[in-house]
Amino acid sequence: MAQRCEDLGERRLVRRIAEILGISERDDCAMVEDGEDYLVWTTDMLHRRADFPDIATGWQIGWMAAAVNLSDVAAMGAAPTGLLSAAGIPPETELEYVEEIFAGMKDCARRFGTRVLGGDLDSSDELTLVGTALGRVERNRVLRRRGARPGDLLCTTGTLGAAGAGLRVALEAEGKGIGSDPGLIALTRRLLEPFPRLEEGRALALSGAATSMMDNSDGLVLSLYELAEASGVGFLLQEEKIPIDPLVALVAEDRDDALDLALTAGGDFELIFTLRPEMIGEAARACRLAVIGEVTAEGVRLQSAGGTEDLKPRGYEHLRSPEG
Amino acid sequence: MAQRCEDLGERRLVRRIAEILGISERDDCAMVEDGEDYLVWTTDMLHRRADFPDIATGWQIGWMAAAVNLSDVAAMGAAPTGLLSAAGIPPETELEYVEEIFAGMKDCARRFGTRVLGGDLDSSDELTLVGTALGRVERNRVLRRRGARPGDLLCTTGTLGAAGAGLRVALEAEGKGIGSDPGLIALTRRLLEPFPRLEEGRALALSGAATSMMDNSDGLVLSLYELAEASGVGFLLQEEKIPIDPLVALVAEDRDDALDLALTAGGDFELIFTLRPEMIGEAARACRLAVIGEVTAEGVRLQSAGGTEDLKPRGYEHLRSPEG
Structure with missing residues (x-):
């Protein structure tokens, strides 16, 4: 066939x-x-x-x-x-x-x-x-997916998971409306009115501190797989450093569920980037950032109190049949 | 409503x-x-x-x-x-x-x-x-829809009507295939494999001879209405100068039908442009062209042996209900 x-x-x-x-x-x-x-x-x-x-x-x-x-x-x-x-x-x-x-x-x-x-x-x-x-x-400032090196710090702008939480609110609201809860409304705005990180991206480029960059539109983990492939590296995420958006708690069942939204839900449109460790000062002056892990030789892994686990490439993918 | x-x-x-x-x-x-x-x-x-x-x-x-x-x-x-x-x-x-x-x-x-x-x-x-x-x-060579002046010559690259004739062949062939007639196959190629006039457009721009230009993707007459509006002018087409593609005769019922295809059918992707008359030599060295009429003060008209008539803005338009 x-x-x-x-x-x-x-x-x-x-x-x-x-x-x-x-x-x-x-x-x-x-x-x-x-x-x-x-x-x-x-x-x-x-x-x-x-x-x-x-x-x-x-x-x-x-x-x-x-x-x-x-x-x-x-x-x-x-x-x-x-x-x-x-x-x-x-x-x-x-x-x-x-x-x-x-x-x-x-x-x-x-x-x-x-x-x-x-x-x-x-x-x-x-x-x-x-x-x-x-x-x-x-040309000497452009940031690409290629360029991350083992030992670099892994960073994100903003917070993670709000768009994914907003999607839950939006799906829940189908047919009955969203109501008047300001927190829930704020979550759907995070999903439907994203702010492209143009100022941050530009300032990072001019700072000379970043070694690679992409946006996390399909979710953090899928984005890391893309960065890893382009740069020929791996990543080790630190669970306690993931900046889960405070609004996520409004819809998450528990801490694990909130973490899952922050790691795999798409739509946050934050910038994921890597930094030479000695340039962290320059980067921090360029934009608000969170260091969420480091660049390693291979694999995309999460380190938490319980140990280190491989993260599967889960996130949003088009053109995929449900059973695919 | x-x-x-x-x-x-x-x-x-x-x-x-x-x-x-x-x-x-x-x-x-x-x-x-x-x-x-x-x-x-x-x-x-x-x-x-x-x-x-x-x-x-x-x-x-x-x-x-x-x-x-x-x-x-x-x-x-x-x-x-x-x-x-x-x-x-x-x-x-x-x-x-x-x-x-x-x-x-x-x-x-x-x-x-x-x-x-x-x-x-x-x-x-x-x-x-x-x-x-x-x-x-x-910037000093760009050609726009605005710029035609009364007295300019109206010109086209190539020949007209073959894409429209090709569409007839294609619709006729639906469900039963196109057969092996090389002329009919050539017509469908004119519809489905258009050649963008990049060399001609570039040479005309560099020649300094053209005063306005656009492509005729939605048909000659609709394109002239657009040029007329942008430039604040009109056009008088000379019927006997319209370069009807020789292949059109393979499907046209008669001369009027062939002319109609050349005037109103979309898809030829030729360039329609206006020229200062004294620059015709420069333009003719830039590309093969046909002078098809002239720029007037207003209206889009066709002059033929029988006299002069207004041309209606007929051609291809999206988002139009059949009765619209």
Whole structure:
């Protein structure tokens, strides 16, 4: 029988396509030389059903479409130049809803110092938004997934798990609404209105302290597997150093469940990066960060009071059949 | 009752969204200043059912996804820097078909001197390809939709109508195959394997002869309405000068039908441009061209042996309900 995409899953299919296209390295953005700079350049496709819970507003969907692309620009240490947006819209969609989407996109772009410059409109059975972002970074400052070395410190911006907890709240709220609890509402905002870490990414790039970087959009552990592969290294996470977002406690069953959200849930859009230990001062002046572990020779492991365990590459993957 | 997107149709909806985003001018690409150059930048969304006839192969779909974006780069007089591709793929799609798509994309990019540098993969109910192209053109050479002046000559590259005729062949062939007639096969190739006019666009920009330009992807007449609006002018087409592709005769019922295909069918991806009359020599040395009319003060009209008539803005438009 012919092999189907769902038999491979997203990551292996991406690898196969990269082979066909002759793309040997994978970063959050593609890079194009431009004098002393790199132009960095990314695109992300979002679908109404797979990528957004029912409770997402049009404005939030637009914000997200801009934010996910800007997060990729941030992950290279670049400053954003602009956004384009291709939108596939079901013809029966209410105009007001579409207006909201583009207002959200505009507001996110503005909030982070850039603009939506153009795009394309198509009709589609399912609402589909494809953003593209362009950015710029000095060639000697760019941060890539490759570059981490054993002995480097492993760090993250911000806190982890809030977006995953927000997704639980959102799924729970389906059909009955979210209610008025400010904590729960805050959690869904963390899921649906992420802040791309553009300032942090840029400051880290200029600091010269970081050796590799990417965003954690598919969850911390999957991101670490990507970083590990690109850099040819491993990671040892320290459980007690994982900065679980305080809001996670509102929905987590217990400490283990909260930790699981922080390790594997996608959507936080924080930056994961590695540092030369002697540069920790420079990095800490560039942005608020948490040291969560260190770079090792191989494996992705978690050290806790009970010992050290291998972490499985669990997280969000597209194009995977349920049994796959 | 709330207003729906299909009540507006694509062009009015695009205008409304441009208002929200604060985009005042519309060209084939967005423009970003980069030293003495503009980076030009475009995105196009294609869906399996709406944008491709059944007979399109995976390779042709991939070629098209690259070509439509490169055509927008050509229309600005720019040289391409690279492509990105976001693909929404139904999980049950055969791997081989997906491999073909990306091979087609790669081959088109290579044929026109550029590369696919990266992208995004998502699962989708319907196969959806969103390409993005980046290019570069000197700021004093860029060609835009604005710039045509009354008295300028109106020109096109290549010949017109073959893609429209190819679509007829393709629709006719549905369910029974296309057969072995080389002329009919050639017509479907003109539809499904368009050549973006990158060399011609670039040479015209460098010649300094052209005053405005765009591609004719939605058909000649609709493109002229866009050029007319952007430049604040009109056009008078000369019927006997329209370069109807010789292959069109294979499917056209009569001369009027052939002319209609040349005027209103989309998909030829030729460049429509205006010239200062005294620069016709420079333009003709830049590329093969046909002078098809002239720039006037207003209206889009066709002059033929029988007199002069207004041309209605007919052509391909997305997001339009059948009765709209």
